[in-house]
Amino acid sequence: MTITNYDPRILKAPHPVPGAPDNWKRFFSFNTDAKVIGIQYIVTSLFFLLVGGLLAMIVRGELLTPPADLVDPTVYNGLYTMHGTVMLFLFLFPILNGFNNLLIPTMIGAPDMAFPKLNAAAFWLVPVFATVLMGSFFAPGGPASSGWWSYPPMSLQNPLGHFINGQFLWILAVALSGISSIMGAVNFVTTIIRMRAPGMGFFKMPIFIWTAWAAQTIQLIGLPPLTGGAVMLLFDLSFGTSFFRPEGGGDPVLFQHFFWFYSHPAVYVLVLPVFGIFSELFPVYARKPLFGYKFVAIASFGITFLSMIVWAHHMFYTGTPNWMRHIFMFTTMLIAVPTGVKVFAWLGTLWRGNLRLNTPMLFCLGGLFNFIFAGITGVMLATVPIDIHVGNTAFVVAHFHYVIFNTIGLGVFAGIYHWFPKFTGRMYYEGLGKVHFVLTFIGATLNWLPLHWAGLLGMPRRVASYDPEFAIWNVLGSIGAFMLGVASIPFILNMVSSWARGPQAPPNPWRAIGLEWLLPSPPPAENFQDDIPTVINEPYGYGLGRPLVEDEEFYVRRSQEA
């Protein structure tokens, strides 16, 4: 059904309508519709994925050869610092908030978020702190160059002595990002607790909602200490205090505690929603219920709780005593248990399914494959004697990129392809999607698998130059990185041309079970509006012949006729 005359009610609607003119204006305004905000977050973060990726290309270009011959070492240090910072704060956190915005209201049958204006404000902080962070490239002395951790005393050195310097702007940007995230977290948690559809008790919620809730709870508890640590760092940098400065009696290791108390749980903030995406997609594309739904749901909060007590595994060889190292080794290894529950649940979901290997499923399978590997190297890193050897080497870089890109990144792509038809109203091109997958999977494996061996042999991380014996691993890694750069091309082409002129998407192209699939593609403002379905069964009822909601056919027809 193409729209040929533009009914003024459609034009005034806050949600985008395929084919209508002036769609783009909605995305550049202070729009309070969660579905618009979601797309604002996602597109903004994908732009910064490219920025972070470009920085990575330069880093891997430098590491192609042993000597530091591409850029000045100080420039290298700034580039890798900003690569990490951009990827985390301008790509990963925003894109997951984008998914939250699109999926939370629609999956629970709510008309919008609990606090729509707060929602929009949280998004618009992103361009603000993005400008501050990108602007820091032009600060006197260059951007922050002490790694994304900004460990003092290194980060306090401020060689040129200016008040406004790259590190200062970095702290400011991260603080603003924290404020934006807390605004989002309050919104998401309130919405999930208070605005679920009638009949949707906690154990009838989709797993994505469970994991989003678990992740945002971590944000609420974990972000404040980071903000506190950042404020103290800022004061040390700019106002002459000595919280972390040894000359004034401060303790550099204390910063590490503040920093990691948030930043470890932060990685679970990143991975939990992707676990949610896997839990949503495997049932759809295997046409089977999720295996062990209740265990998977509870495991989400098991991870939340455990994630708060593992932080010092980042400090096994820094300034911690042995008893502390042992405690955190135990808690860190424990976290493998709820994570394992999820992995086995996905494997159980695949078993005897009827698998359809389209792009979202391929990304999920690739992500799961990589995650099993990453989880194992994670247990190795949790082992104190092993971590003492491989800590701060390329082994760690390989491990965390295996989680962050090879699992989370692939999961994010899976989610984008899966929900693209729902929220843009267009189908993407499947062929290009498969090309994107193949290039990404091979590129990512080539980029980080070899680095494990470089680390075991003793190559430190964050180096611009290295001893010649590490060359082969780095050449392989750099080839993989360049391949990943190339892989972005089919993705961008697919997204842009599909959204502009892809075939129109039906309400439920994947024949999936979920409240969001009972809405038109794209859903109207306020989603179900005044007629919210009553949920009567658990989710993922594939092959069980039971409806998700009361009067399901009514809602199906309603979505098709809108």
Add this chain to the structure above:
Amino acid sequence: MTTTTPKKSPNIGAIVIITIAIGLNLVIAKMMANWSYSWFPPQASSAAPYVDDLFALETGIGSFIFFGCTGFMGWVLLFNRAGKYDESDGAPIEGNTKLEITWTIIPLVTVFLIATYSMNVNMKLQTLGPKHKYAIGTDPTVLIAKDPKADVGPIDVIARQWSWEFVYPNGVRSSELHLPVDQRVNFRLISEDVLHSFFVPAFRLKQDIIPGSIISYSLTPTKEGRFRLRDAMFSGAYFSQNQTNVVVESEATYTNWLKTAADQPLQPGLDPGRALYDRRLARGDKGWATVPPAPPPQVNDPGDPSIPHDA
């Protein structure tokens, strides 16, 4: 109405295949564990065999899990794929509580066992000594007693942006760390500016060096050779170059070296950052901000960076 359902005969085929698969997996896991030893530099300290054995154990267990799970995925991909126009559902299985409990308990017990074993291994290493904070400007060495179990030392390891300096008990200062083989040596780790890290891959040991603190650290080298000592905690512009060598030699050679070095006059030691910084200044100080390198340590033996290292 009672009916007796015929007892399903056990699926012999499935049991055979699963047994073979598990057996194959165990063999591959053992092979991976053995292979993992070759992924490390040579073992040059008493700690190294412990670390390598633990890593081999985890590689074995990890390989078993990885190939088991991904083999399972491969099986599913081979035999559970839907035909091109097949839109039917899969088997409507929602779960199996017994199985779920099993795969919660078994990993729980496994990680607990691994953690306990690793804790014991870590305690066997016996490397980390006390750490004391001191007020900058005072002498930190008075705060730390020598490790009573050490035969050699205490040797002060002084890390700077971007050089290493080693000070021996008899006053000798050196840019390369000479050690006698098979004797426990005690270090006092000191940083003059920012965080650094004492990392010798061949020893499998690493300890960060924290400004404002002095840390006692001990180890026993077990193999003669020339091994890299790298700064493993990011410390600024020329951090990559902040490396030197550990020269492990026989007791006689070591004692000889100590005597000879004591007679040599003090001269600027290995200062890898300096040359790069001077080159930067010559090009007009182009680049992003950095502190200038610390002045080179004045040492009796500046070492010879041109001699190739073993690991």
Add this chain to the structure above:
Amino acid sequence: MTGINPDVQLNHTPGHVKHDGHNMTGFVIFLCSESVIFLAFFAGYAVLKLTAPQWLPDGVDGLEVRMPLINSVVLVSSSFVAYGAELYLHARKLWRFRAVWLLTMAMGSYFIYGQYVEWSELSFSLSSGVFGGLFYLLTGFHGLHVITGVLLMGLMLVRSFKPGNYDNGEMGVASVSLFWHFVDVIWILLFLLIYVWQ
């Protein structure tokens, strides 16, 4: 514009989800998060106090407790006063509410003034070692919250003159009151940590 047959029997009555009334939930969640930042600062204070080679700056023996104790009594009592104001509001005795609310604001302002006086009489500064930095950081951060509380109370006071302001409930005043109690509890902990544990 749907073509649904109006004669089809529906088993459900169209479900509705509340659009508002979530403000208090959101605010409570926010306060829980805010409290963690204070807890983090408290932890930092404790760790540094126990491990710093030199805790107090030269020439400083400790903090005077009498004046801060008086300020604390004023601040903590103001929580009870605020509660009294809430009761008046609940009974819709608006003028009494405004008077008692204003009294709360006055007590809060007195606390800020007292803090300022204490600061100006101290012999150490923000950059006086670990203790100096922590003292000003903690009391300053808390003071910011008190000032915010007083300003929010002022906003509530102004709004109380709007006709029909409380037709949908007293959520605004309840939230600000909760914030004020939060600020008070934090101060009690702070007082114990900094002034009592010396």
